Amino acid sequence: MDRPRRPTSADVAARAGVSRSTVSYVLSGSTQHSFPQATRDRVLLAASELGYTPHAAARALRRGTSGVVLLVLADVPIGANLGSMLAEMTAAVAATGRSLVTWTGGVGPTLRETLAHLDPLVVLTMAPLVPAEADAVGNAGIPLVAMPYAGSATQAVGPVAPSRGELQVGALQLQHLAAHGHRRVAVLTVAEPRLALFAHGRVEGVRRAALDLGLDQPPVLALGDPDDAAVEAVAQALTGWVRGPAPVTALCCYNDLYAAVALAAAARCGLRVPQDLSVAGIDDDAMGRFLDPPLTTIRFDFRDTARAVVEQVAAVLEGAPPPPPGPSSQVLRVVERASVGPPPVR
Known part of the structure; x- marks a missing residue:
């Protein structure tokens, strides 16, 4: 029967x-x-x-006892850098006996629907939430914690403001080049709309650091895919930048891949790196150490970031307000190789 x-x-x-x-x-x-x-x-x-x-499992999810920590991601390509961060975050959260689940804006169910389905213990965000998303979290009564790199957990109405971390990584690039004596720097960024969340902050960080140091505002070139057309575009820009009474002597690049584009463009123009032009990247991609010359770059310490996030989550779950994010400079490191040197003597 x-x-x-x-x-x-x-x-x-x-x-x-x-x-x-x-x-x-x-x-x-x-x-x-x-x-x-x-x-x-x-x-x-x-x-x-x-x-x-x-059902017991469903009941546990509704009551937030499933141990789910929800991480809100922006709809951006997941490269090696973001992948490393997610791996460290997953391991750090798992070490507390909980599970990290990600939600990506603009893809699949809305955040409100996801919250109703999972009822997570806490919501983490790596970038400020737009008002509708922040309202969904607030109405659900779930604690909202900004990762140390993000700064604020919520975003005011209007254009998305650059995160504190992106501002700082751009500033660190410029400060490192200025410490080597460079006074006139240009920026290579990306035109991909989905990367605007990162690109805008990095460019703005360079600009603000230049202002603080009394340097000229940098010219900015936005590039498409890192292909031969990008190399040619940079080569054409360099032809104009390195001439005149105030020539550009260094480049702040969006990441290591675009720094490789810059190295190829410099070679096409007959410029030596770093004797004629210094180049700095971001990400500490493994290929950077094999470029000619090996690439000076900015590295993110994701383990420190993950540890800080777990401390914030623990504080929230114990009923305390989340501790303020620590200085994001603690998770950024300059990796000095051979692509940055003093400016040429003219």
Whole structure:
């Protein structure tokens, strides 16, 4: 004889004449939504008549006891840099007996739907949330924590402001070049819209650091894919930048891949690196050490970042306010190789 089918929340919803989400909220005792008492009574009666008991795992998820930590990601390409950060974050959260789950804006279910489904212990964000996303987290009553690199957890209405970390990595590039004596620096950035979250902050960081140091504002060249067309575009720009009474003597590049484009363009122009032109990258990509010359770059210390995030999450789960993010300079390191030197004597 077949075993009788176990009643589901859909059965309760049909019997009570309500939606499955209403059944979920009423039976979990959630205060996220307010329902008329008559609606609550119908749901409770239907569940009792059907002998319905919520599944233990689902009940745990609704009550936030599943150990889920939700990380909100921007819709950006996941390269080696971001992949390394996610790996360190996953390991650090797992060491506390919890699971890291990611949600990407603009892809799949909305953040509000994801929160209703998972009911995570805490929401982490690596970039400020837009108002609608911040409202979804706030209305769900879930703690929101900004990663140390992000700065603020929420974003005011208007264009997305650069994160504190991106500002600082751009500033560190410029400061390192200035420490070698460079006074006139140019910036190579990217035109890819999905990378604007990072690119804008890095360029702005260079600009602000130049202003603080009393240097000229840098010319900026936005590039498409890192291909031969990009090499030619940089070569043409260099032809103009290195001439005149105030020639450019160094480049701040969006990342190591675009720094490699810069090295190829310099060679095409007959410029020696670093004797005629210094080049600095970002990411400490493994290929950078094999370029000619080996690339000076900025490295992110993701292990320190992950450790700081776990400390923030622990504070929140213990009922304390999250500690303020530490200085993001603690997770940035200059890796000195051979592509940066003093400016040429003219």
